[in-house]
Amino acid sequence: MNIVVCVKQVPATQKVDVDPKTGVLLRNGIDTKMNPFDLVAMEAAKKIAARTGAKIHALTMGPNSAIEVLKESFALGANEGWLLSDRRFAGADVLATAYSLAYAIRAIGNVDLIICGKQTTDGDTAQVGPEMAEVLGIPHISWALELEEIDEKGLTLRQDLTTKDAIVRIDYPCLITVEKSMYQPDLPSYRLYKAGKDLKIHTLTADDLTLIDHTRIGLNGSPTQVERIFAPSSNTDTQRLEGDIDNIADKLYTILKNTKLLKEEV
Amino acid sequence: MLNIVTAEHISAIKDLLGPELVNDQAINEDYSHDEMTIYGTKMPDLVVTPRCTEDVAKLLKYANDNRLAIIPRGAGTGLCGGCVAINGGILIDMTRMDKILEIDKKTMTATFEPGVILMNAIEKVSEEGFLYAPDPGEKSATIGGNVMTNAGGMRAIKYGVTRDHIKGLEIVLADGSILTIGGKIAKNSSGYDLKDLIIGSEGTLAVVTKIITKIIPKPKLMTSLLIPFNTLKEALEAVPYITNLEYVATTIEFMEKEVIEDARLYLGKDFPNKDYNAYLIVSYSGNNKAELSRMIESCAELALEKRAIDVFISDTEERQASIWDARGAFLEAIKNSTTEMDECDVVVDIDKVSDFNDFAKNVADRENIRMRSFGHAGDGNLHIYILKDDMPDDLWRNKAKAFMDALYEEASILKGQVSGEHGIGHAKKGYLRDSLDPKVIDLMKKIKIAFDPNNILNPSKVIDID
Numbered sequence: 001m002n003i004v005v006c007v008k009q010v011p012a013t014q015k016v017d018v019d020p021k022t023g024v025l026l027r028n029g030i031d032t033k034m035n036p037f038d039l040v041a042m043e044a045a046k047k048i049a050a051r052t053g054a055k056i057h058a059l060t061m062g063p064n065s066a067i068e069v070l071k072e073s074f075a076l077g078a079n080e081g082w083l084l085s086d087r088r089f090a091g092a093d094v095l096a097t098a099y100s101l102a103y104a105i106r107a108i109g110n111v112d113l114i115i116c117g118k119q120t121t122d123g124d125t126a127q128v129g130p131e132m133a134e135v136l137g138i139p140h141i142s143w144a145l146e147l148e149e150i151d152e153k154g155l156t157l158r159q160d161l162t163t164k165d166a167i168v169r170i171d172y173p174c175l176i177t178v179e180k181s182m183y184q185p186d187l188p189s190y191r192l193y194k195a196g197k198d199l200k201i202h203t204l205t206a207d208d209l210t211l212i213d214h215t216r217i218g219l220n221g222s223p224t225q226v227e228r229i230f231a232p233s234s235n236t237d238t239q240r241l242e243g244d245i246d247n248i249a250d251k252l253y254t255i256l257k258n259t260k261l262l263k264e265e266v
Numbered sequence: 267m268l269n270i271v272t273a274e275h276i277s278a279i280k281d282l283l284g285p286e287l288v289n290d291q292a293i294n295e296d297y298s299h300d301e302m303t304i305y306g307t308k309m310p311d312l313v314v315t316p317r318c319t320e321d322v323a324k325l326l327k328y329a330n331d332n333r334l335a336i337i338p339r340g341a342g343t344g345l346c347g348g349c350v351a352i353n354g355g356i357l358i359d360m361t362r363m364d365k366i367l368e369i370d371k372k373t374m375t376a377t378f379e380p381g382v383i384l385m386n387a388i389e390k391v392s393e394e395g396f397l398y399a400p401d402p403g404e405k406s407a408t409i410g411g412n413v414m415t416n417a418g419g420m421r422a423i424k425y426g427v428t429r430d431h432i433k434g435l436e437i438v439l440a441d442g443s444i445l446t447i448g449g450k451i452a453k454n455s456s457g458y459d460l461k462d463l464i465i466g467s468e469g470t471l472a473v474v475t476k477i478i479t480k481i482i483p484k485p486k487l488m489t490s491l492l493i494p495f496n497t498l499k500e501a502l503e504a505v506p507y508i509t510n511l512e513y514v515a516t517t518i519e520f521m522e523k524e525v526i527e528d529a530r531l532y533l534g535k536d537f538p539n540k541d542y543n544a545y546l547i548v549s550y551s552g553n554n555k556a557e558l559s560r561m562i563e564s565c566a567e568l569a570l571e572k573r574a575i576d577v578f579i580s581d582t583e584e585r586q587a588s589i590w591d592a593r594g595a596f597l598e599a600i601k602n603s604t605t606e607m608d609e610c611d612v613v614v615d616i617d618k619v620s621d622f623n624d625f626a627k628n629v630a631d632r633e634n635i636r637m638r639s640f641g642h643a644g645d646g647n648l649h650i651y652i653l654k655d656d657m658p659d660d661l662w663r664n665k666a667k668a669f670m671d672a673l674y675e676e677a678s679i680l681k682g683q684v685s686g687e688h689g690i691g692h693a694k695k696g697y698l699r700d701s702l703d704p705k706v707i708d709l710m711k712k713i714k715i716a717f718d719p720n721n722i723l724n725p726s727k728v729i730d731i732d
Binding site: 012075 | 537566570580581585588
C-alpha cells in the first residue's frame, strides 16, 4: 500500500510581503516551516502505515529549496520524497496547483491514499485537496477529525460538518484532508533526519508528467486573479443595547442576523 | 512585640491614605493564602493597595510608629507562605503599582513598578527587541515577588537568576524612609551591596517600590530538543556531559511520563512523542541557523552516546508550544491531580540530582506516598511534590513531615540548600535554621534588626528574631 502525504513549505512568520502586481507572496529570504496542518497529515499517515505496513511518500511542489520540507518529512517518518519543481509551475493558483499535484501522484503510481492538511496557513483556501481528488476522479473526505477504523480496504472517519459530526466510510483509492485537532504531531526525529540524508529525493518536472496539459499549469494556467491583498480590518466599536430583556434580545438577534453571524433558521 | 490592628488604626490609615486604598470589610479569601494551603491560611486584618511609593512610605511609617505587622504581597503565587499574614496584620497588596516605567535602550535597562506581572514585563521588553532573561515558570507572578524570592527559572543555567539581572531598587524602609540603591550603572564596587541583600529577603528587610533590571539583546532563534530515555536516572546522568559541551544550553529540564500525563489531563492537550519514560528538554538560542544547527548536532550526538533513545527537534512556534505549554503547567497539573500537596525545592550539585531524586523516590515508597518530580536538571534545582490524595489529615501531616525531614537531611549531607528558588517563607524556616551554621543565622538576625528594629516587616518569615 502507498500513501502520499502532500506537504507544503509555508512562511514561519505572519509578516510576509505581497507582490503588489501579482498578489503572490514574496517568499525569498523568509524563514519557512512545514504547514502545521500537514504535520497532522503526516501523523495520520504514520498511524495508518503502522496498521497496514504502507509506504509513506511525501510530495511537495516548489523551488529546489522545498527539498528542506521533504527532509523534514523523512525525520517525521516518510519513506520517500517527491519534489515537483519546474519554473513552469510557478505562480499556480489553487486549481493549477491541484491539477499539477494530481498528475504528480499519477507519476508516483499505485497510490492508494492521499492525505492533505485541511488547508495551508499561507493560502487558507482548503481547496487543493478536494480539487486534486476531482482531477484524479477518486472520492474524498475533507475535514476529517478522527480515524475511527483503519483496514486494508479503506477508512472509517469522523468528519467535521461544522454543526454536526458524521461517521463516514471511504474505500481506497481516495483522498482525505485532516483537521489540526486530529493529532498532536510528533516532533522530527534526529535519528530519522540523519538516516534521511541517504534517502533519494525524486524530482519531477512538467516533462515527467505524462499527458499533462501545459496550458493548465503555473501562473498562466491559473484562472484566479488576485486583485488586492490586505489585512482584515478590525475595530473595537461597541454598541450599547438598552430596554427590557425581551427587547434587548430581539435587537441582539436582529443585529446578529443582519451581520450574518446567525442564520435565519437557527 | 507587635500590636494587634484595631478599629482606631484602621480609621487612622484610611485618613492617611484615603479610604479607597484600604479594605477591612469583606476581604477576599485569596489574601489568606498563597499557592500552598498546606502551610496554613490566615486572613489579614486589613488589606492596603498603595498607588505609589509615597503611599507605601506613609503606611510603613504609621505601622512602625504603632508596631503593626506589614505583610507585602504580589500576585500570591508563592510556594512557602511568604505572603501570608500568619499572625494577622496589614497586608500590603502591591499589584496596583503595575506600571512599566521605562525601557531604556541606551543603558539596556527596564524600570518597573513591583506589581507588574512578569508576563507583561517579558512581553513589553520583547516588543522592544530585548530579553528580560530570568524565566520563572509562574508567569502570572509579579516582578516584585520575583525580586523578593530571588526567583530562578528555566534559563538560570545560561543567564542566572533574578538577582543577576537586578541593577537597582527603590525601597521603603520600615520607618518610611525612601532609598534608591544601585541604579542603571553597569558595575558597582562601592561598599556593601545592599541591593543584593534586599533581593531574596521576602519582604523582611524593606518594601520594594521600583525595580531597575538589565535587558539583553534578544536571540533571534531558539530550538529545544526533547530527549527521551528509558529511565530518569539515565537522563539525569547525561546532564553534566551536556553542560560540558562547547555551547551553553539555555535550559536543561527533566521530567517523567507521569507528570506529562498530569499535564495532558489538565490542559486537555496531547504532548508530542509521549510514549517514553523520562525526558530531558535542552534548549539552545542563537542568531543564525548554522550556529544553531551546530549546537543541536553536538548535543544530539552526545545524548545518543549517553543512552538517549532519540532526540526530537522542536524548532517552530507550534512545536515549542506543544512542549513548553505542558512544562509550564506541571505545577498546576500536579496540584489539580490531588487534594493537597507539599513540595521541596532543594538545590544540589548538578551531578547529585540523580542520586537525590532516587533518594526521594525511595522515601516516598517507604512512606507509601505518591510523588511527582520535575525540575531544572541543568542547575541542580529539583521540584519534588508529595500528594495527599485521599489520605486522612493526620496521617498525611505525619507522612509529609517524615518525608520532608528525610529530604532536607539528605540535601544537607549532599551540601545542598533548602531552597533553590521558591524561598523560605514561614514553611521552611526550621529547615533553613537546621541547615545553616548558627553564626550565619545570627548574622541574618543582626541584618534583619539593622533594617527593621521593630520587626514589623513580614515578621516570622525566613528567620525568627526572638
